Amino acid sequence: MNLKMPILRPIAQLGHPILREVAAKITDPLDPAIQALIDDMLVTVADVNGVGIAAPQVYRSLSLFIAASRPNPRSPQAPEMEPTAMINPEIIWYSEQKEYGWEGCLSIPGLRGVVPRHSRIGVRYLSRTGVVREAEYGDFLARVFQHEFDHLNGLLFLDRVESTHDLMAEQEYLKNR
Ligand SMILES: [Zn+2]
Numbered sequence: 001m002n003l004k005m006p007i008l009r010p011i012a013q014l015g016h017p018i019l020r021e022v023a024a025k026i027t028d029p030l031d032p033a034i035q036a037l038i039d040d041m042l043v044t045v046a047d048v049n050g051v052g053i054a055a056p057q058v059y060r061s062l063s064l065f066i067a068a069s070r071p072n073p074r075s076p077q078a079p080e081m082e083p084t085a086m087i088n089p090e091i092i093w094y095s096e097q098k099e100y101g102w103e104g105c106l107s108i109p110g111l112r113g114v115v116p117r118h119s120r121i122g123v124r125y126l127s128r129t130g131v132v133r134e135a136e137y138g139d140f141l142a143r144v145f146q147h148e149f150d151h152l153n154g155l156l157f158l159d160r161v162e163s164t165h166d167l168m169a170e171q172e173y174l175k176n177r
Contacts, residue, residue: 004036004039006036006039006040006042006043007040007043008040008043008044008047009040009041009044009058009059010058010059011044011048011053011057011058011106011107012056012057012058012059012107013107013108013109014107014108014156014158016059016107018056018059018061019056019057019107019151019154019156020154021056021061021154022061022152022153022154023054023055023056023061023062023063023064023151023152023153024061024062024063025063025088026062026063026064026087026088026126029087029126029127029128029129029130030129030130034062034064034087035128037055037058037060037062037064038064038066038085038128040058041053041055041058041064041065041066041085042066042068042083042085044058045066045068045083045106046068046083048074048106049072049073049074049075050068050074050106051067051068051069051070051072051074051075051078051144052065052066052067052068052069052144052145052147052148053065053066053068053106053148054066054148054151054152055152056151056152056154057106057107057151063087063088063089063152064085064086064087064088064152065085065086065089065148065149065151065152066083066084066085066086066148067081067083067084067086067141067144067145067148068081068083068084069081069140069141069144074104075104076177077140077177078140079140079141081141084127085127085128086123086125086126086127086145086148087125087126087127087128087130088125088126089123089124089125089145089148089149089152090123090124090125091121091122091123091145091146091149092122092123092124092134093121093122094118094120094121094122095118095119095120095121096118097118097119097120098116098117098118098119099116099117099119099139100114100115100116101114101115101117101140101143102114102115102168102173103115103143103147103157104157104170104173105147105156105157107156108156108157108158109170110169110170110171111158111167111168111169111170112167112168112169112170112173113157113158113161113166113167113168114161114162114166115143115147115157115160115161115166116160116162117142117143117146117147117160118142118146119138119139119142120136120137120138120142121136121137121142121145121146122134122135122136123135123136123137123145
């Protein structure tokens with residue numbers, strides 16, 4: 001059990017080199033420093049109305065992200081899920097079919113872009129208690145997982161946008177939603 005009070009962590013912004021690194025695998029999920037990091041990421045992602053956050057975004061190049069989809073002012077249409085820490089995640093299969101959808105990123109404020117993602121994926125990860133979990137995601141949750149997973153490989157949604165015409169200022173994006 002972690003007795004430290006969770007704190008809000010600062011978020012690395014586009015241009016910081018840590019966002020371009022390949023994150024290291026976590027050897028001991030139960031390490032108190034990892035548990036504290038997870039608690040801090042949970043409060044941080046809630047504070048900034050994110051639907052996910054990856055450890056490199058809080059300046060830790062580790063293979064860990066939080067998926068925390070729920071409707072909020074940044075993503076009004078997001079489905080509700082229990083915020084979940086995913087350690088050393090892998091995509092074990094994916095549909096050939098892709099779909100295009102809007103994404104934003106806490107590390108790229110003010111910008112949205114249309115990004116193609118696999119429609120369905122099967123995933124495996126370690127829970128915060130170190131248990132192997134497998135899950136299948138479709139639609140928005142598949143998108144959240146693939147976006148966060150990209151962060152662990154030093155990729156940003158901008159790298160997957162197919163045309164600059166698929167970019168929009170967040171202010172314009174939110175007008176129509
Ligand atoms: Zn992001």
